[in-house]
Amino acid sequence: MDMLRRTMLKGVGAGGALAAAAAAGLLKPTAVLAADDWNHAAFEAKDVAGALKGLGAGNVAESKDIVLKAPDIAENGAVVPVEVASNIPNTVAIAVMSLKNPLPLSSEFEFANGALPEVQLRVRLAETTQVRAVVKTADGKFYSTQREVKVTVGGCGG
Amino acid sequence: MADPMKIRASLKGDVVEIKVLMSHPMENGQRKDASGAVIPPHFIQNISVEVGGKPVVTGQTGTSISRNPVFGFKVKGAKAGDKVVVKWKDSKGENRSDETTVS
Numbered sequence: 001m002d003m004l005r006r007t008m009l010k011g012v013g014a015g016g017a018l019a020a021a022a023a024a025g026l027l028k029p030t031a032v033l034a035a036d037d038w039n040h041a042a043f044e045a046k047d048v049a050g051a052l053k054g055l056g057a058g059n060v061a062e063s064k065d066i067v068l069k070a071p072d073i074a075e076n077g078a079v080v081p082v083e084v085a086s087n088i089p090n091t092v093a094i095a096v097m098s099l100k101n102p103l104p105l106s107s108e109f110e111f112a113n114g115a116l117p118e119v120q121l122r123v124r125l126a127e128t129t130q131v132r133a134v135v136k137t138a139d140g141k142f143y144s145t146q147r148e149v150k151v152t153v154g155g156c157g158g
Numbered sequence: 159m160a161d162p163m164k165i166r167a168s169l170k171g172d173v174v175e176i177k178v179l180m181s182h183p184m185e186n187g188q189r190k191d192a193s194g195a196v197i198p199p200h201f202i203q204n205i206s207v208e209v210g211g212k213p214v215v216t217g218q219t220g221t222s223i224s225r226n227p228v229f230g231f232k233v234k235g236a237k238a239g240d241k242v243v244v245k246w247k248d249s250k251g252e253n254r255s256d257e258t259t260v261s
Binding site for chain 1: 177189207212215218219220227228229234
């Protein structure tokens, strides 16, 4: 029953997006959100290795050309501001992970048509952890950098 | 239908800074309510940003994103008056699309 409902909702959602796109007359079909284009393998991975594998990242090289800004100490783990900017040429995507969260991968962004390879977001941190930014380049290589954020009050349970 | 997003798109030189505030509970499936029952997960999974009709950012998000998510992006080559469209879709298939213009 529940599955059926989900299927129905997805169908309605995708249909709505298509109709909106068609009405706007601006979108290419690839820009429309498909019914399920969520990377289950990466986002449901319970450790960093699994999340990287889900993203298709084999060898990940440390890089100083990724600027990762996050507070040294976060009083509230539920809302931790993080900024990532990549100075690596031909950056096409940035992913952000919280290493000790139950599900480490928080987000993944792909850039096109003049979007600069940088993103600001707010993440949850379960406990004091390394936050890692992973950058993908156009030739399929992966780079990362990380920094520790000390968390006073965790942001996942409660 | 969820509350509208707040979108700001301000031009600085030839780069538009886009800030988006989405109104969403982002339940991660680990919290419990007062009676101890687990609150089922309900979170945004896909977001997309278009400027002037072209897709610029496509994102996927998981449960480690804070409640009422805020995202910031920068896009080069936009001009004042360009339409900025932001969309999200969540794990229950609910979705929203809001827009503003570059100013």
